[in-house]
Amino acid sequence: MNDHRTPRTAPLAAGFRNGGVSYWYRDAGVPERRDALPGDRDYDVAIVGGGYTGLWSAYYLKKEQPDLRIAVLEREFAGFGASGRNGGWLYHGFAGARDRYAAEHGRQSVVDMQHAMFRGIDEVIAVARDEGIDADIHKGGMVRVATGPAQRRRLLDDLDDRRDWGFGETDLRLLDRTEREERLRVAGAMEALWTPHAAAVQPAKLAAGLARVVSGLGVDVFEDTTVTEIRPRTSGQRPAAVTVRGTVTADCVIRATEGFTASLAGQRRQWLPMNSSMIVTEPLPAKVWERIGWRDREVLGDSAHAYIYAQRTPDGRIAIGGRGVPYRYGSGTDVRGATQPRTVDALWRTLAALFPDAAGAGIEHAWCGVLGVPRDWxxxxxxxxxxxxxxxxxxxxxGLTTANLAGRTLRDLVLRRDTDLTALPWVGRRVRDWEPEPLRWAGVQLIYTLFRAADRRESAGTPRTSAFARLAEAISGR
Structure with a gap:
């Protein structure tokens, strides 16, 4: 992806900020903090984690059964984590290999899961509209490009695979050269797929708006409340969330901590906290946008192994993200969103290679966050x-669409209802823990070293997926 004409050091705009909250909160404003848990309390449902999963679960439970007493317990403020730091992709993709789900539950269950994700995008849009949440949502679809022969082969193979699963032209289609150029001009693009099942969103506005709505419904959202342990029901005690400010007992305790799950007692190897980083440019001039296009605000991805994700913001910036330093020893997380200068530079070089016309724009903000990765992905x-x-x-x-589907599914599971959602193949799935350190750290470092080496080889024009990438896939267990 590197271009010899592209500087190796990112140009930083005046007022450049690294870390803290994401640019999305810099744009929308950090919400005023709610009260912390005042001591021991009892509820019907306690939800640990104030991100999308926790908020959607509280929303759907309270809408379905208004008399439920529900508490959300959040270490920082609602939406502080990945929910307020992500790339703003309201997208139909879900984690995990389709064949892996199908091996246990059959092919139709996977097709059902995919259609549930399609509908989930419109569900989020509808709730935002009905509840008065202005999250700058625009459903322009997604474009995935291939910028080399090996990427092109993978993209076409993926299209063939999706056709085998029964998804047709209305769900995913190749763009011819004319439409590709009309939609979004990416330097070196050899092929592009487009799907209508995606929307760009300002993720912090969505999280803050959802927290406001949930609080308005009567859910107690406690912030600045760190949960240290979740206890199961025993013969003498109800389930509980133990916090530094008191213990919350409930009939059901939901863990919705995603990338922060390792911070809970006994959960360090449950889900690996994967780090992902983003940068955002200053607003680009109109003449630059005339050359790039991107009028319909499609979300953008590529077909590299160390892939990127990007969107055009409503105020005319490019926000782009990638893995950066993927994992910190001992399941550690970032220091309040700060990302490494070399990651900022790498993301900038990728942006400039994809959009040479934007190479003169300064970077205004860089940040990172964590996402949760199970051992089988x-x-x-x-x-x-x-x-x-x-x-x-x-x-x-x-997670943006998947968390909404999770919230609706948790509603049905908590209320003991057998529905189409509770029959989906991800329900009840359990996998083994990640390896102990230092194997965990060494394995993840090796995986992403191999992926980056594969991308370098493929950028030289090799027509086939690099053997480095195949080895990385085998080690990762994806």
Whole structure:
């Protein structure tokens, strides 16, 4: 992806900011913090984590059964984590190999899951509209480009695979050269796929708006409340969330902590906290946008192994993200969103290679966050009524739509209802833990070293997927 004409150091705009909250909160404003938990309390449902999963679960439970007493417990403020730091892709993709789900539940269950994700995009849009949440949502679809022969082969193979699963032209189609250029001009693009099942969103506005709506429904959202342990039901005690400010008991305790799950007692190897970083440019001049296009605000991805995700913001910036330093030893997380200068530079070089006309724009903000990765890379949602514990997550970076589907599924599971949602193949899925350190750290470093080496080889024009990438896939277990 590197271009010899592209500087190796990103041009930083005046007032450049690294870390803290994401640019999305810099744009929307950080919400005023709600009160912390005032001490021991008792509820019908306690939800640990104030991101999308926790907020959607609270929303659908309270709408379905208004008399439920529900508490959301959040360490920082609602939407502080990945929900307020992501790339703003309201997208139909879900984590995990389709064949892996199908091996356990049949092919039709996977098709059902995909259609549920399609509908989930419109569900989020409808709730935002009906509840008065202005999150700058625009459903322009998604474009995925291939910028080299090996990427092109993978893109076409993926299209063929999706056709085999029964998804036709209305769900995904190749763009001819004319439409590709009309939609979005990416330097070196050899092929592009487009799907209508995607929308761009300002993720912090969505999270803050959803938290406001949930609070208005009567859900107690406690912020600045760190949960240290989740306890199952025992013969003498109800399930509980233990916090630094008191213990919350409930009939059901839902873990909705995604990339922060490792911070809970006994959960360090459950889901690996994968780090992902983003940068955003200053607003681009109109003449630059005339050359780039991107009028319909499609979300953009590529077909590299160390892939990127991007969107055009409503105020005319490019926001682009990628993995950066993927994992910190001991399941550590970032230091309040700060990302490494070399990651900023790498993302900038990728942006400039894809959009040379934007190479003169300064970078205004860089940040990072964590997402949850199960050992088999497949998302899961479950409620165990014997222990009184439930959970959802492991979205592997595809969480914006999946969290909404999880919230609706958790509603049905908590209320003990057998529905089309509770029959989907991710319900009840359990996988083994990640390896102990230092194997965990060494394995992830090796995987992404191999992926980047594969991208370098493929950028030289090799027509086939690099053997480095195939080895990385085998090690990762994806």
């Amino acid at each position: 497949c998302s899961t949602v479950h409620v165990d009524h014997a222990t009184g514990l439930g959970w959802a997550g492991g979205y592997v970076g595809s």
